[in-house]
Amino acid sequence: MPSLIDIRRRIRSVKNTQQITKAMKMVSAAKLRRAQERVIAARPYAAMLRNVLADVAGAVAAEEQSVENPLLAQREEKRTLLVLITGDKGLAGAFNTNLIKGAQRFAAERAGGAVTFELIGRKGRDFFRKRGATIAGEHIGLAAKVAYADTAAIAHKAIELFRSDEIDAVYLIYNEFKSVMAQRLTVTRVLPVEMPEQAAPADFIFEQPPAEMLGRLLPRYVETEFYRALAESAAAEHAARMTAMDSATSNAAEMIEKLTLYMNRVRQASITKEIIEVVSGAAAGE
Numbered sequence: 502m503p504s505l506i507d508i509r510r511r512i513r514s515v516k517n518t519q520q521i522t523k524a525m526k527m528v529s530a531a532k533l534r535r536a537q538e539r540v541i542a543a544r545p546y547a548a549m550l551r552n553v554l555a556d557v558a559g560a561v562a563a564e565e566q567s568v569e570n571p572l573l574a575q576r577e578e579k580r581t582l583l584v585l586i587t588g589d590k591g592l593a594g595a596f597n598t599n600l601i602k603g604a605q606r607f608a609a610e611r612a613g614g615a616v617t618f619e620l621i622g623r624k625g626r627d628f629f630r631k632r633g634a635t636i637a638g639e640h641i642g643l644a645a646k647v648a649y650a651d652t653a654a655i656a657h658k659a660i661e662l663f664r665s666d667e668i669d670a671v672y673l674i675y676n677e678f679k680s681v682m683a684q685r686l687t688v689t690r691v692l693p694v695e696m697p698e699q700a701a702p703a704d705f706i707f708e709q710p711p712a713e714m715l716g717r718l719l720p721r722y723v724e725t726e727f728y729r730a731l732a733e734s735a736a737a738e739h740a741a742r743m744t745a746m747d748s749a750t751s752n753a754a755e756m757i758e759k760l761t762l763y764m765n766r767v768r769q770a771s772i773t774k775e776i777i778e779v780v781s782g783a784a785a786g787e
Contacts (some may be wrong), residue, residue: 506766512757519753525592526746529739535680536736540678542713543734550718550725554694557715566645570627572660572694572719576669579614582637582659583607584727585629586675586734587622589641596676596684596741597624603686617668618748619655621731637662644735654726659715661726663692673726678736682744687733693728695721 585604587597604625608616620626621640629636643651659671662758671692676684 504635505764505768508767512760512764515753515760519750519757522746522749522753526743526750529743529746533553533736533739533743536647536732536739537678539727539732540736543725543732547729549721549723554718554722557718558685558714559710570716570719572723572733574663576666576668580610581614581616582619582662582668582669582671583616584619584621584655584659584671584673584730585625586644586730587620588675588738589623589644590742591624592744592745593738593742596738599686600674601625601628602677603688607672607674608634608680609690619659622629622734626633638728643731644738645729647732647735648712649724649728652731656720656724656727659692660723671723673730675730675734676737676741677733678740681740684737684741685732689726689730691723694722704780764777 583604585600587600591597601624604618615635617635617637618625618629618631619638619640620636621643623641626636626639626641630639638655640651640655659668662668663671669691670687672690674686674688677687679685
């Protein structure tokens, strides 16, 4: 049976841990607010860009122009670039584990081809580096600020690899922010860009030829998808960490309650034993 000093020491340790988890929950809640605002602002822009892209594609189809944009080239997916977005830190429940397992499933499904990883986030980088995966690039600390320039640089790199025929497709895998309690693992193809199958002619007057506008919009669309994916992942990570720390704080409170009850029982047993010894000694002296 542990002594009272050991039990008190353990209770103190759990209380210190509870204070840490509570503080981490509050920090994640504050960061989640800002990240959620960023996601809410990015979603309408991405949706509008897709609508404009569809309108321009419709105008190109109506004019029966032959569009030979390299970002629309459909090829057999023998060489794939997978952009994996994980977190830089842990303590977020199954956030990073689900992403890594999803990336492993993706690679296993394409075992006949070559899968190259573009890793955003320390957790994914550490995991696949130890396992000798083919890595095209590593990016740490991007989720802390989520700057468009950073994601645009990665998007440009993927575009150039696709244009030069070094890869046949580019996929993004990340956690999409749904709510504080839920995130959805998302795997989406960004290159080649999927155009609407039956684009209706747009009733617009274009100052520039629609084909030329389409060529300028496609890279911007890819850049936006990369930025939105990182913004969604950052918000989902803060939400997962806040939920995990809230659960840890509650578990610590339950443990403290059980340890306190156990400490009282041990103390009561010790007091009872001392009383019995005193009474037995007095009775023996008589």
